[in-house]
Amino acid sequence: MLPSAEPRGPKPRRRFSRRNIFIYGTLLLVSIYYLLPLYVMVVTSLKGMPEIRLGNIFSPPMEVTFQPWVKAWSEACTGLNCDGLSRGFWNSVQILVPSVILSIAIASVNGYALANWKFKGAETFFTILIFGAFIPYQVMLYPIVILLREMGLYGSLWGLVLVHMVFGMPINTLLFRNYFTSVPEELFKAARVDGAGFWGIYFKIMLPMSLPIFVVAIIIQVTGIWNDFLFGVVYTKPENYPMTVQLNNIVNSVQGVKEYNVNMAATILTGLVPLIVYFISGKLFVRGIAAGAVKG
Amino acid sequence: MSQTSRPFQLFRNINAKIASIPMILTASVVFLGGTIWTIVYSFTNSKLLPRREFVGFDQYERLWSTNRWIVSIENLLIYGILSLIFSLIIGFLLAALLDQKIRFEDTFRTILLYPFALSFIVTGLVWQWILNPDLGVQSIVRGLGWESFTFDPLYNADIVIYGILIAGLWQGTGLVMCLMLAGLRGIDEDIWKAARVDGIPMWKTYLFIVIPMMRPVFITTLVIIASGIVRLYDLVVAQTGGGPGIASEVPAKYVYDFMFQAQNLGQGFAASTMMLLSVAIIIIPWAYLEFGGKKRG
Numbered sequence: 001m002l003p004s005a006e007p008r009g010p011k012p013r014r015r016f017s018r019r020n021i022f023i024y025g026t027l028l029l030v031s032i033y034y035l036l037p038l039y040v041m042v043v044t045s046l047k048g049m050p051e052i053r054l055g056n057i058f059s060p061p062m063e064v065t066f067q068p069w070v071k072a073w074s075e076a077c078t079g080l081n082c083d084g085l086s087r088g089f090w091n092s093v094q095i096l097v098p099s100v101i102l103s104i105a106i107a108s109v110n111g112y113a114l115a116n117w118k119f120k121g122a123e124t125f126f127t128i129l130i131f132g133a134f135i136p137y138q139v140m141l142y143p144i145v146i147l148l149r150e151m152g153l154y155g156s157l158w159g160l161v162l163v164h165m166v167f168g169m170p171i172n173t174l175l176f177r178n179y180f181t182s183v184p185e186e187l188f189k190a191a192r193v194d195g196a197g198f199w200g201i202y203f204k205i206m207l208p209m210s211l212p213i214f215v216v217a218i219i220i221q222v223t224g225i226w227n228d229f230l231f232g233v234v235y236t237k238p239e240n241y242p243m244t245v246q247l248n249n250i251v252n253s254v255q256g257v258k259e260y261n262v263n264m265a266a267t268i269l270t271g272l273v274p275l276i277v278y279f280i281s282g283k284l285f286v287r288g289i290a291a292g293a294v295k296g
Numbered sequence: 297m298s299q300t301s302r303p304f305q306l307f308r309n310i311n312a313k314i315a316s317i318p319m320i321l322t323a324s325v326v327f328l329g330g331t332i333w334t335i336v337y338s339f340t341n342s343k344l345l346p347r348r349e350f351v352g353f354d355q356y357e358r359l360w361s362t363n364r365w366i367v368s369i370e371n372l373l374i375y376g377i378l379s380l381i382f383s384l385i386i387g388f389l390l391a392a393l394l395d396q397k398i399r400f401e402d403t404f405r406t407i408l409l410y411p412f413a414l415s416f417i418v419t420g421l422v423w424q425w426i427l428n429p430d431l432g433v434q435s436i437v438r439g440l441g442w443e444s445f446t447f448d449p450l451y452n453a454d455i456v457i458y459g460i461l462i463a464g465l466w467q468g469t470g471l472v473m474c475l476m477l478a479g480l481r482g483i484d485e486d487i488w489k490a491a492r493v494d495g496i497p498m499w500k501t502y503l504f505i506v507i508p509m510m511r512p513v514f515i516t517t518l519v520i521i522a523s524g525i526v527r528l529y530d531l532v533v534a535q536t537g538g539g540p541g542i543a544s545e546v547p548a549k550y551v552y553d554f555m556f557q558a559q560n561l562g563q564g565f566a567a568s569t570m571m572l573l574s575v576a577i578i579i580i581p582w583a584y585l586e587f588g589g590k591k592r593g
Contacts (some may be wrong), residue, residue, distance in 0.1 A: 023396055030390065031407045034466065035396045038410075039423040044425075056436045057425065110319045117312035125316070125323040132327030134579050135522050138551040138568040142337075142346075142561065143330035169322050198311035227415030229530040230548075234556065244417045248534055251421050260425065276412035283402075287410065289471060290478045 045069060045265035052260050069259035072269060076262055077170065078241070078249040085266055087239075088246030092226060094157050095242055096170075101182035102219045104214065107169055110174025112202050116188055126173070141234055148235060155237040163231050172217050179213040180206060189197040216288035219281050243270050257263040303507065326405065331385055331572065340566035346561055355566035362381030368545045371457045375546070376525040379464055380462065381522055384514070387472025392502065394473070395480045405477075416467065420534025423463035450536055453543035455472035460535055460544060466522070467531075471518055479504070515582065522578050547571050 040057050043089070045068050047061040047083045074084040081087065113119075114126055142161060145154060153159035183206065191201045206281075232242040249272045278285050332379035340423060341351045359365050394401055410421065426432040429448035437445040449459030483506055493502040507514075536544045549565060555564035 006457055023393055023398060026391055027398070027404050027562045031404060033409050034411065034470075037426060037466070041422060041424060056439055057431055058436060064416070106318045107513050109315045111314040113315045114319075119309045119312055119316075121314060122312075128323040128328055129319060130325060131579070131583075133330055134519075134575055135327060136526050136548070136568065136575055138527075138564075138573040139334050139572045140330040141328060141551070142555055142564070144326065146346075147326070157416055163320075166322050166326050168586070170321060173319060181421070182421050198315070203588070223413055227417075229415065229417050229533070234552070244415050244530075247421070252534070252537060263421070264425070267418050267421050271414045274413040274415070275410065278410060279406075282406070285413070286405065286474055289409075290474055 020232070028140055041264045041268050043169040044070065045072075045268060046263055047261050049257075049259060049261060060126035065261075068259070068265040069269070071259075071262045072250075072266035076247050076250045077253070078238075078267060081239075085246055085250070085269055086244060087242035088241055089269070091157065091236075091246075092243040095160050095232075096163070096222065096225050099161045099168070099225050100160075100218060102161065102187065103168040103172060104217050106165065107172030108174045108176045108207075108214070108219070109202065110169070111178075112180050112206055113198075114173070114177045115183075116201070116206075117198060126177070129170045129173060137167070137230060145234070155240065157175060157236070157240050160231060160235050160240070161241070163235055164221075164225050164228070167231070168221055175213055175220075176210070176216055177208060183209060204271060215281070215284055219285050219288045223276050226273050304350055305346065310320060314554045335572070338562065338569045340562055340565075340582050342561040342565070344519035344559045344561070350419055351562075355562045356570075359413050359566045361561060361571065364545055365547075367548055368541050368550050370545045372525070372546050373455050375461055375464070375528060375552045378458075378461055379468070379523055379525060380464055380518065382461075383469050383472045384517065385470045386589045387517070388474040388476045390469065394477055400478050405474070408473055412470045414467065416530035420460075423459070423466065424535045426561075427459050427462070451540060452548055453540050456536060456540065456544040460531060461526060464528070464531055472521070475513060475517050476504045476510070477518075479488070479510040482513075515585070519579070519582055523575065526578075527576070575590045 036058075041059055044052065044057055046064045046066070047055075048063065048067070050067050051062060072151040073086050073089075075082060076084045078088075096145075106222055114122055121254065144166075146160045148162070151159075151162075153162060186206060191205055194203065225240075227244060227250065228242065229244045232245040236242070247266055248264055281288075297542050337346050337348075338348050338355055339352060340347055341349050341354065394404060398404075411421070427450045429435065429446075429447070429451060434445060434447040449455045449462070459494045487505060487509075488501065491505060496505075527548055528546050529552065532538060532544055532546050532549055538549055548571070551568045551571065554560045554567065
């Protein structure tokens with residue numbers, strides 16, 4: 001927007017041209033539509049129950065109260081327990097941390113082996129893995145129940161960690177394989193001449209170079225694992241339920257009066273972790289989704 | 297690629313093989329083994345526990361004569377076709393708007409994409425409230441004085457699947473928009489200039505030049521949306537629980553309910569095998585187009 005000495009760039013457009021009004025008008029309307037649910041959630045979670053029964057869900061709270069948030073976090077009942085979402089939150093954290101670390105560690109080594117240390121048959125397994133990403137989870141649900149039961153992990157948090165590792169493997173391995181393939185071969189050859197082996201090259205050369213792809217993989221895994229519902233329901237017991245499962249049980253429980261304010265606070269709390277990841281990582285999230293999705 | 301065969305083939309590259317054990321196990325035991333296991337046991341009369349008593353196609357005959365399965369399939373078809381069409385069209389239109397070198401592009405993109413960070417459970421619950429006739433849109437419009445206004449998709453068995461579609465589109469169009477935007481950015485600037493010089497109107501340039509050029513992006517987007525559609529489950533559970541009655545049941549829920557609630561494993565296996573079949577019908581032609589074409593070229 002700085003005035004430049006020489007005439008450059010396109011002819012300045014009038015700011016309120018018909019075209020601009022159309023573009024920004026449409027985008028604003030669409031944005032309102034997309035933001036509305038978030039607005040409804042926040043506004044409702046700050047109201048008391050009497051106010052909810054009176055007014056409509058779009059009106060701002062007359063009296064702001066944080067009581068619903070406290071209740072959602074520490075008092076709401078799921079089944080027999082009445083300690084709110086806090087239990088589910090910590091379960092989700094305990095599932096998330098090892099799942100993300102282990103699945104990315106394993107997938108990065110896998111991708112590295114596939115990219116730089118090809119062995120006979122590797123491509124076959126990789127192809128099966130990629131096709132596996134498209135197989136509906138429902139087909140593999142029960143065989144995994146049997147596998148986990150045989151390993152003594154059925155119902156435990158570690159069982160669910162293992163499941164997330166398995167189902168995260170196709171996309172992560174693909175990401176890392178494609179990334180490591182793009183690393184110049186000379187680098188790899190030079191390291192080999194210097195006597196570095198499989199692990200030496202991985203830790204000293206590949207790992208330090210691959211921060212961007214690690215970030216992408218972490219974003220995809222964190223949001224994916226935190227948002228999971230099906231695996232949580234199938235492979236854990238009620239005391240180990242992740243947050244999404246608990247949330248659904250709190251909100252869709254049939255007994256009692258529906259406390260919309262508490263429910264909406266609970267919903268925001270559950271969505272908070274991926275939303276924070278999304279807002280902090282900003283452009284990386286977009287790039288990660290585009291990269292992960294375009295190739296997956 | 298081809299390595300000369302030497303003695304001790306097994307120990308060549310041993311570190312890479314050890315490192316690949318998790319991948320090999322996942323691919324062969326879980327993905328391949330699990331799938332075959334389920335297909336085989338879909339021909340048994342397993343109830344509470346898997347049994348090896350083969351009954352041929354009995355489970356499939358029962359499946360296709362169950363009303364709830366038929367409803368599930370119909371719902372998935374309606375939801376799937378509409379969600380494909382609408383997310384592609386809306387996603388592309390939004391991407392085209394954002395691609396007009398506008399200000400605040402990042403802000404708009406963030407707003408359109410944030411629902412994608414939310415889980416289907418959260419999405420489903422939010423829209424359950426907005427579409428609730430006593431609380432949401434209907435009560436607001438009635439409150440404005442239009443007493444006879446009716447908008448209760450989640451409580452009307454005939455249109456409940458469209459209520460789920462609204463929530464699904466809200467969650468998923470941002471991703472499609474992002475992919476399309478990436479595709480549009482990949483189009484050479486010169487093509488636009490050439491079209492402008494030739495006096496071709498903008499919409500024609502999009503329709504006949506740009507969109508055909510974006511074919512790869514459209515195909516990947518299509519595959520991503522399609523494989524997500526088949527798995528549709530969380531959203532239905534959170535929004536309607538399959539109701540009213542069985543009006544919004546979907547195949548993934550049928551499988552879950554029969555395997556883990558009704559303890560009729562054989563039915564669950566047969567239903568999930570049908571899901572696999574439908575995915576294969578989508579994926580195999582795509583894989584052929586993508587990879588079969590490259591080998592020839």
